[in-house]
Amino acid sequence: MKCPNCRKEMVILELDKVEIDHCLLCGGIWLDEGELELLLEGTLERDKLLASFKINKKADEKKRKCPVCGKKMYKVLCGMEKKVLIDSCPKNHGLWFDRGELDQLLEMGGIENKSKIYSFLKDLFGKKVLK
Numbered sequence: 624m625k626c627p628n629c630r631k632e633m634v635i636l637e638l639d640k641v642e643i644d645h646c647l648l649c650g651g652i653w654l655d656e657g658e659l660e661l662l663l664e665g666t667l668e669r670d671k672l673l674a675s676f677k678i679n680k681k682a683d684e685k686k687r688k689c690p691v692c693g694k695k696m697y698k699v700l701c702g703m704e705k706k707v708l709i710d711s712c713p714k715n716h717g718l719w720f721d722r723g724e725l726d727q728l729l730e731m732g733g734i735e736n737k738s739k740i741y742s743f744l745k746d747l748f749g750k751k752v753l754k
């Protein structure tokens with residue numbers, strides 16, 4: 624699959640049972656439909672966080688195309704107090720996270736610092752990204 628941001632071929636990383644497409648060039652992450660839910664399983668704020676997703680038609684961030692179907696993706700604002708703007712395929716193929724956005728989202732979901740996913744992302748991006 625090609626990165627929707629820089630068009631480079633992404634690498635597939637496997638984490639538990641979730642396959643993550645990751646672009647080594649820009650650090651972005653693509654999650655297929657349902658994978659975010661899997662990553663957030665068992666976290667405290669999971670339902671609240673998933674319910675917070677709202678399409679933002681006025682976002683002026685550059686529109687990206689879904690790496691699966693090529694349709695222009697929606698900008699989706701998610702989060703409670705803090706917000707992150709991610710990209711979502713209008714046909715629900717999946718979600719795109721720019722570098723650092725997935726970490727922030729998982730943090731909002733109340734993911735444990737000690738969890739596998741969290742330390743995985745930390746290793747991947749280094750400490751700079753995670754505040």
Ligand SMILES: [Zn+2]
Binds near residue numbers: 626646649650651
């Ligand atoms: Zn990229």
Ligand SMILES: [Zn+2]
Binds near residue numbers: 690712714715
């Ligand atoms: Zn799509």
